[in-house]
């Protein structure tokens with residue numbers, strides 16, 4: 001089965017500043033890949049480059065076999081690539097349920113016509129029981145961890161065929177990190193492919209099949225999560241752990 005997402009020789013610039021250099025990466029159907037690296041290594045920029053958000057890019061990005069390089073972000077999202085940005089972008093004046101409604105998109109099919117995984121609001125409330133307790137709460141009155149869950153849930157309302165998830169464990173309490181890890185595993189079990197930016201090796205280890213590590217915008221490690229976990233030298237060199 002061909003990969004859901006194929007990235008070849010992806011380079012990216014903010015203005016004149018080149019941030020990514022010839023990044024290669026693939027995401028298989030139902031696979032979770034952790035994109036790792038220190039602060040500023042280029043993880044978030046990779047997701048923005050895939051989504052066509054605010055960076056100039058060169059190279060190839062194919063989603064389900066179709067080139068998406070240069071396409072506007074709304075078209076990429078409409079094609080079924082879900083993106084959860086680091087800064088969450090909750091609508092603070094809307095309730096939790098209204099925030100979810102904004103993400104709504106009918107269930108999708110794979111290119112071969114078979115049904116893809118899909119989620120109703122009830123499914124998402126089962127996945128995030130905390131959210132089920134506060135459907136009428138304003139986005140702005142929710143904690144950081146709750147907002148993080150809501151952002152993921154809102155993106156799942158669009159029934160994505162693959163998910164780009166930027167640092168779901170960042171700045172949230174340890175219990176929420178555990179819940180988020182359980183959620184990513186549950187999504188994988190449903191057949192969703194996830195490309196996850198992550199600095200937290202424990203979190204990545206708990207959820208990912210493979211790791212791609214960036215250093216100063218270049219891929220410096222690509223292999224199984226087990227290979228990274230059993231390589232203390234690589235961890236010290238590229239992740240500073």
Ligand SMILES: Nc1ncnc2c1ncn2[C@@H]1O[C@H](COP(=O)(O)OP(=O)(O)OP(=O)(O)O)[C@@H](O)[C@H]1O
Pocket residue numbers: 014017019037038039040041042043044045046197199
């Ligand atoms: N809008 C921007 N304009 C110019 N430079 C930027 C912009 N956003 C990020 N950068 C720079 O690009 C580089 C990579 O940043 P990026 O956010 O992709 O790193 P990261 O690996 O996701 O790290 P972090 O976890 O700290 O966000 C950094 O040097 C950063 O300062």
